[in-house]
Amino acid sequence: MRLFEHKDLLSIDQLSIADIELILDMAESFKEISNRDIKKVPTLRGKTVVNLFYEPSTRTRSSFEIAAKRLSADTFNLSSSNSSTIKGETLIDTGMNLQAMNPDVIILRHSSTGAPHMMAKAVSSGVINAGDGINEHPTQALLDLFTIREKKGRIEGLKIVIIGDISHSRVAKSNIKGLKKLGADVTVSGPPTMVPIGIENYGINVIHNPSEAIRKKDVIMLLRIQFERQSNILFPGIREYAKYFGVTRKMIELANDDAIIMHPGPINRGVELASEVIDSPGSVILEQVKNGVAIRMAILYLLIGGSSK
Amino acid sequence: MITWIRSGSIVDTLKGLIRKADILIKDDIISAIGIIPSELKQKNQRVKIIDAEGMLIIPGLIDMHVHLREPGHEYKETILSGSIAAVSGGFTSIACMPNTDPVNDNRAVTEFIIRRGKSAGFAKIYPIACISKKQEGKTLTEFGDIKDAGAVGVSDDGMPVINSELMRRATEYASYHGLTIISHSEDTSLSRGGVMNEGDISTAIGLTGIPSINEEIMVSRDILIAKFTKCPVHIAHVSTAGSVEIIKRGKEAGILVTAETAPHYFTLDHRAVTGYDSNTKMNPPLRTPEDVLAIKNGLADGIIDAIATDHAPHSTLEKDVEFDKAAFGIIGLETALPLTLALVRAGVISLPEAIKKLSLNPARILGIPGGQLEPGLPADLAIINPDYEYILKKEDILSKSKNSPFIGKALKGRNELTMIGGKIVWER
Numbered sequence: 001m002r003l004f005e006h007k008d009l010l011s012i013d014q015l016s017i018a019d020i021e022l023i024l025d026m027a028e029s030f031k032e033i034s035n036r037d038i039k040k041v042p043t044l045r046g047k048t049v050v051n052l053f054y055e056p057s058t059r060t061r062s063s064f065e066i067a068a069k070r071l072s073a074d075t076f077n078l079s080s081s082n083s084s085t086i087k088g089e090t091l092i093d094t095g096m097n098l099q100a101m102n103p104d105v106i107i108l109r110h111s112s113t114g115a116p117h118m119m120a121k122a123v124s125s126g127v128i129n130a131g132d133g134i135n136e137h138p139t140q141a142l143l144d145l146f147t148i149r150e151k152k153g154r155i156e157g158l159k160i161v162i163i164g165d166i167s168h169s170r171v172a173k174s175n176i177k178g179l180k181k182l183g184a185d186v187t188v189s190g191p192p193t194m195v196p197i198g199i200e201n202y203g204i205n206v207i208h209n210p211s212e213a214i215r216k217k218d219v220i221m222l223l224r225i226q227f228e229r230q231s232n233i234l235f236p237g238i239r240e241y242a243k244y245f246g247v248t249r250k251m252i253e254l255a256n257d258d259a260i261i262m263h264p265g266p267i268n269r270g271v272e273l274a275s276e277v278i279d280s281p282g283s284v285i286l287e288q289v290k291n292g293v294a295i296r297m298a299i300l301y302l303l304i305g306g307s308s309k
Numbered sequence: 310m311i312t313w314i315r316s317g318s319i320v321d322t323l324k325g326l327i328r329k330a331d332i333l334i335k336d337d338i339i340s341a342i343g344i345i346p347s348e349l350k351q352k353n354q355r356v357k358i359i360d361a362e363g364m365l366i367i368p369g370l371i372d373m374h375v376h377l378r379e380p381g382h383e384y385k386e387t388i389l390s391g392s393i394a395a396v397s398g399g400f401t402s403i404a405c406m407p408n409t410d411p412v413n414d415n416r417a418v419t420e421f422i423i424r425r426g427k428s429a430g431f432a433k434i435y436p437i438a439c440i441s442k443k444q445e446g447k448t449l450t451e452f453g454d455i456k457d458a459g460a461v462g463v464s465d466d467g468m469p470v471i472n473s474e475l476m477r478r479a480t481e482y483a484s485y486h487g488l489t490i491i492s493h494s495e496d497t498s499l500s501r502g503g504v505m506n507e508g509d510i511s512t513a514i515g516l517t518g519i520p521s522i523n524e525e526i527m528v529s530r531d532i533l534i535a536k537f538t539k540c541p542v543h544i545a546h547v548s549t550a551g552s553v554e555i556i557k558r559g560k561e562a563g564i565l566v567t568a569e570t571a572p573h574y575f576t577l578d579h580r581a582v583t584g585y586d587s588n589t590k591m592n593p594p595l596r597t598p599e600d601v602l603a604i605k606n607g608l609a610d611g612i613i614d615a616i617a618t619d620h621a622p623h624s625t626l627e628k629d630v631e632f633d634k635a636a637f638g639i640i641g642l643e644t645a646l647p648l649t650l651a652l653v654r655a656g657v658i659s660l661p662e663a664i665k666k667l668s669l670n671p672a673r674i675l676g677i678p679g680g681q682l683e684p685g686l687p688a689d690l691a692i693i694n695p696d697y698e699y700i701l702k703k704e705d706i707l708s709k710s711k712n713s714p715f716i717g718k719a720l721k722g723r724n725e726l727t728m729i730g731g732k733i734v735w736e737r
Contacts, residue, residue, distance in 0.1 A: 090629070090630055091630065091631060092629060092630075110631070112631030112632065112633045112634060113514070113515040113516050113585070113631075113632060113633060114514075114515075114516075114585030114631065114632045114633075115631045117584075117585055118585065118631065118632075132515070133515055133516070133633065134515050134516075134517065135514065135515025135516070136515060167512075170515065173515060196511075196512040196518075197507060197508055197509065197511075197512060197518070198508055198509025198510075198511075198512040198513070199512055201509050201512075201513070
């Protein structure tokens, strides 16, 4: 029997608590590799990893690529600007063509919700969701869980607040699902226009005012405000957002003393988060990036490692 | 030529009864309904006997909301293929929406559709023309001329009339010409970018939502327009509990409003979208279980007058893509009957009432013949087996497009024979 009984990683929904713990434990042992002088092990030698990115990404794509390379897999990158998409090829056709070259896993980022699910049905290789529309970003949530567990020693019972545009954030969606599975006490915060209908069904609290929401929390997770994507009907603008919802040092003082501050990046300095907070001792933002590599090594290993494929 | 349909149970949409009787058809007209003396066969050699023991005989179904895609999108459906799908599903008359390419906003296109329908020779085709030229919502089409050409109604289906003045003038002018005005009620400023109902499911699966108020605001507006102008308005594809409530109040106030819903709105709810099957994507979207219940109650209480399919064929080119990029709409001509019979079995409405909403009521709303079986009327009818159970298979679908969420699902009730003007046009 395999350790990890999944062909794909599409959503946090599909993972059991044991699955999540397995991924986090595995990442812990992989993390050490990145600190070595020779940052490479032969684990995935001969395996092929495709990065198929239909949306711009620096962090996630390079994190996956570094993770794959440190495990000795062959990687190649396709983005929508250099693929046949601009020639009108459909997603399924692209998938079938990649399939014909027999990759082991396709890492897909796409602006359409459900695109990785569609790809997973069409191809026999594994598919990893690297962010789909406004739906999910499971590997980001897993690296966040890993970071919290590393810093706090546990997740169960922790008080965690997620602040920002919850409606359009796939990071928030995956984190809510993961944190609830592991027993955290989750609060979301942000203007009412950015908190979706039915979010309370996940058993979380909604406190719109960020100062109130931060009070007595162990973890403060900020989201990137994507004004470039939104109509000005959703919110008046950056200035108004920064003034009423931006998180400052003063607000952080309301949290528990040892609270950590997280952000999936890229940050709008001075909008959702004040610069002084980003660079404060409680900030674990760069740790998140570092842990991202370890988590993705663990996921790649669990999905395509070994010979049972 | 005499046809004798023997021992069937006849659904009387007018009296709301089912009675076991024979039907005698002379040429194209029903000549008698009752117990026909059996010596008839000896007296006349040229009697065709159809044994309908255990079957239901219903008036030919009438679908007041169909997209036939011709002219312009013949790869999705043609007037011929759509007519065949219709008669196989028990429909003898269908009204086709004008959002073709070119759109049906003038006499030439209306006449083309009628001519193609006649040469196809299956279902009777009744064109619905545009309210506004090019469906741009700016100027009225020539209602008089298109009515003379054979159109029975006007609608900018798919492209709702946002301009309230235009809608007001359209009701007034359509009423003068005796054209039914059909409102696709949607405030597009509220639904832009949305691909499914806005609610707990859209949040859970990460798709952009379409709020129920996008429909209800326009249903309210059009009922207020009908009240003000004292002209009738018909609300297409009602999908929300709020719309049912608003229509109910309109009817109670004596406003000339009628309404239709589609089988998917009383069969499926937004939970069906989980899994991102683009055949669960339509406009209006599948709503909540509470909305589904309200639609059923609206049918039972007579708030919703008609069941129409909103048959919307799309090929794999439009449907086998990312969910948010997929076209809205599903086919419905071949599943409307079993899905409606399920409502009857569930005790929501009686069988005659269900068939009435699929025939007589839409006929009355559009001002076209059909919907009842009486001596002296044309023999447009269907013989159905209400107990036949089957799994819907893609390869059995006759429509050119196969975009149905009911493929692979168990259905009960099937049309066995369709007759138009005394002629068998389709037989299983």
